[in-house]
Amino acid sequence: MKKLLALGAVAAVSTTVAYSAEASSYTVEAGDSLWVLAEDHDVSIEDIKKDNDLKTDVIVPGQVLEIGEDKEETKKEDKEEKTGKTDTYKIEAGDTLSDIAAKFEVSVRELKEWNNLSSDIIFVGKEIIVSSDSAPKAAPVQEESSAPVVEESEDVAQEEVVEEVEEEQIQTQNVATTVNTNSGLNWGALAACESGGNANAVSSNGLYHGLYQFDAQTWQSVGGSGVASQASAAEQTQRAQILYNQRGASPWPVCGSRL
Numbered sequence: 001m002k003k004l005l006a007l008g009a010v011a012a013v014s015t016t017v018a019y020s021a022e023a024s025s026y027t028v029e030a031g032d033s034l035w036v037l038a039e040d041h042d043v044s045i046e047d048i049k050k051d052n053d054l055k056t057d058v059i060v061p062g063q064v065l066e067i068g069e070d071k072e073e074t075k076k077e078d079k080e081e082k083t084g085k086t087d088t089y090k091i092e093a094g095d096t097l098s099d100i101a102a103k104f105e106v107s108v109r110e111l112k113e114w115n116n117l118s119s120d121i122i123f124v125g126k127e128i129i130v131s132s133d134s135a136p137k138a139a140p141v142q143e144e145s146s147a148p149v150v151e152e153s154e155d156v157a158q159e160e161v162v163e164e165v166e167e168e169q170i171q172t173q174n175v176a177t178t179v180n181t182n183s184g185l186n187w188g189a190l191a192a193c194e195s196g197g198n199a200n201a202v203s204s205n206g207l208y209h210g211l212y213q214f215d216a217q218t219w220q221s222v223g224g225s226g227v228a229s230q231a232s233a234a235e236q237t238q239r240a241q242i243l244y245n246q247r248g249a250s251p252w253p254v255c256g257s258r259l
Contacts, residue, residue, distance in 0.1 A: 057196030120188025
């Protein structure tokens with residue numbers, strides 16, 4: 001009798017654990033993106049892609065996704081794995097600021113402050129700060145700066161160093177990357193909505209490409225060559241700004257409101 005009771009208790013515990021890890025189904029609506037769904041359900045974009053075997057960040061209305069609910073054990077293990085890691089991260093293809101923020105349990109706003117980013121656009125191969133603990137280490141680099149500084153903190157010094165690296169990268173690409181052009185419009189938010197912030201994104205029907213989902217004809221009308229997904233993120237933003245100057249937000253009827 002005792003053995004039967006013990007087996008029953010184990011079965012009950014197993015059922016509870018399985019239920020807590022169960023994923024919920026969600027039907028994609030117009031205007032949704034992986035970035036929006038990840039924010040709404042408090043999960044990472046990578047978790048959604050892994051749970052649904054997605055190869056890209058592109059989703060379409062009517063598509064049913066399995067979005068996992070909170071898994072306390074998984075969160076605990078992820079937190080333990082981060083212990084002892086460095087406070088910087090090298091950006092990989094397909095990364096977005098929201099993905100990186102979720103991975104290191106910080107906010108997008110903090111990442112932008114620590115790295116002096118004026119937009120959500122980031123570059124593959126660039127190393128960024130993912131913890132405030134690493135900011136003071138860069139303070140000595142700014143000691144020879146000729147710019148006037150009033151009670152400059154070590155955090156500010158680190159931000160200026162990152163800005164210099166960004167400026168060098170922009171000069172190498174020889175294209176404008178400033179997102180605050182056109183009266184300070186939020187191009188990062190538009191890119192996140194249109195493509196999940198993935199410069200290589202291609203829609204499921206193959207017609208729309210890149211951060212801002214250009215079709216080939218529109219892309220070439222603003223000076224682009226080939227298709228947008230073959231160009232750098234910086235060039236895509238530059239072409240999007242040209243298109244906005246010509247036609248306003250109308251080329252993005254769903255996501256244009258995020259500018």
